[in-house]
Amino acid sequence: MFSMMCAARDLDQDEALQLRRQGVILPLEQFIEQALGRYPGSKLLEAELEEKHDVLVYEIELLTSDHVVRELKFDASDCRLLEDKEDD
Template sequence: MIASKRPAKRFVYCLVAACAVAPSVACLARDLNQDEVLELRRRGVILPLEQFIDQALGRYPGSKLLEAELEEKHGVLVYEIELLTADHVVRELKFDAGDSRLLQDKEDD
């Protein structure tokens, strides 16, 4: 009877271990701190944030900037710009910080 409980016990341990690792795998994006951002900008790895804000506002004339941040996602540096459009819709735009390509433009929830 004790031998039959061991596989169940191992399964529980594996499940607990998987749950402990899952949040770190699911969270593949990280915000960069201001020192990291300044160093990347100084080295020319990323383009200036102002360029991306202007590009986002140009797509939606009359909109207001709500938030801008630089994140690293899957090894790619991404500027996320959140706007409130003139129609009162919140939009989230994502740009490649190195070459200014628009990666995503979607209505935010």
């Protein structure tokens, strides 16, 4: 149980910038645009870079125009949408 709770790690701005400069991850703006494109009229609530099971993931939270909070997860290295769900 404990290992599952520690499976994700938030990366700070410095780590994200370094990974971006090294070409390991794509720019956050690209993912925000993609997420907002899926839900026209939505507003960005939060965006963060996490490491889960050795995969770098951008987690983006949106408030849609019909007032639903959605959480989208993208592979930070190639823009693949990994998950799109309604957030509790």
